[in-house]
Amino acid sequence: MSKTDEKSAERVRKVLTQDLFVRAAAVNATAVVDEMRSIHNSFPVATVATGRAMVASLLMASHLKNNQELSIYIQGNGPLSRVFAEASFEGKARAYSTAPHLESPADSQKILLAPAIGIGLLTVTHHLPMGGPPHRGTVELLTSEIGDDIAYYLQQSHQIPSVVALGVHVNAYGRVDAAGGVLIELMPGHTEETVRKIEAAVKAAKPISQRLLEGATADDLLRDYLGEFTLIEMEHDYPIEYSCRCTAERVKRSVGLLGLEELDEMIAKAEEVEVGCDFCGRKYKITPAELEDVRRSVYKSSLN
Numbered sequence: 001m002s003k004t005d006e007k008s009a010e011r012v013r014k015v016l017t018q019d020l021f022v023r024a025a026a027v028n029a030t031a032v033v034d035e036m037r038s039i040h041n042s043f044p045v046a047t048v049a050t051g052r053a054m055v056a057s058l059l060m061a062s063h064l065k066n067n068q069e070l071s072i073y074i075q076g077n078g079p080l081s082r083v084f085a086e087a088s089f090e091g092k093a094r095a096y097s098t099a100p101h102l103e104s105p106a107d108s109q110k111i112l113l114a115p116a117i118g119i120g121l122l123t124v125t126h127h128l129p130m131g132g133p134p135h136r137g138t139v140e141l142l143t144s145e146i147g148d149d150i151a152y153y154l155q156q157s158h159q160i161p162s163v164v165a166l167g168v169h170v171n172a173y174g175r176v177d178a179a180g181g182v183l184i185e186l187m188p189g190h191t192e193e194t195v196r197k198i199e200a201a202v203k204a205a206k207p208i209s210q211r212l213l214e215g216a217t218a219d220d221l222l223r224d225y226l227g228e229f230t231l232i233e234m235e236h237d238y239p240i241e242y243s244c245r246c247t248a249e250r251v252k253r254s255v256g257l258l259g260l261e262e263l264d265e266m267i268a269k270a271e272e273v274e275v276g277c278d279f280c281g282r283k284y285k286i287t288p289a290e291l292e293d294v295r296r297s298v299y300k301s302s303l304n
């Protein structure tokens with residue numbers, strides 16, 4: 001099976017329990033996360049952190065509506081600094097971190113994200129279509145291992161108790177051989193019995209990446225956690241893929257964020273500048289005249 005075939009075969013699987021008190025989503029995103037790794041040539045720590053954020057964004061975005069997107073932004077005081085992942089309802093995802101080549105500590109057997117990310121903030125932004133104002137929620141990082149941080153966000157911002165299990169495994173050559181996750185959310189009116197059943201399943205469940213390495217599918221992951229419930233499958237027929245929607249306009253806007261002083265320095269050099277998209281590495285050339293346009297619009301908005 002080619003990489004593309006494998007990719008197009010995977011979808012976020014969504015279910016509800018028959019009593020409607022639990023909704024859940026699961027995905028095997030191994031190929032998509034490995035594509036992210038190959039685009040950024042990222043080392044294991046960044047691959048695992050960015051991959052987990054990507055899986056979480058795919059799972060959360062699957063509960064949005066058509067043409068809506070969701071982004072996860074992690075900002076810590078550790079050496080990895082920043083991780084950004086974004087996914088659409090339709091399963092298109094992209095991600096990057098600011099330190100893709102961060103080395104693992106020499107004595108580490110297992111990749112721990114907490115020391116790499118440090119303490120900081122998690123921001124989830126829900127982008128609506130048609131340019132309406134996005135909804136944004138920020139919480140402090142709880143463990144900096146990402147899964148628990150997302151669960152904390154869902155509790156704090158949406159009062160939804162949840163289980164967020166994420167797993168990314170990197171092989172001896174630095175490639176991603178397993179990446180996926182499960183998001184289980186308890187809806188209003190759920191009973192203590194529901195909570196007990198899920199807690200027992202969480203205790204018994206093997207790590208996500210181990211299950212994927214054993215050949216488990218997204219449906220198997222759902223059964224690991226919700227085997228005690230009667231499930232109703234919800235249609236969500238979008239193959240997941242790594243996809244960047246960058247345009248020259250968006251890249252110019254990001255150059256505008258450098259600020260007037262830096263723009264003036266660039267303009268003074270009177271040279272064409274090349275700017276790469278953070279998500280896909282695509283290069284855009286910006287001419288001095290375009291830089292001046294960017295400066296004009298930055299200046300204009302600074303007066304408002």
Ligand SMILES: [Zn+2]
Pocket residue numbers: 244245246277278279280281282
């Ligand atoms: Zn791009």
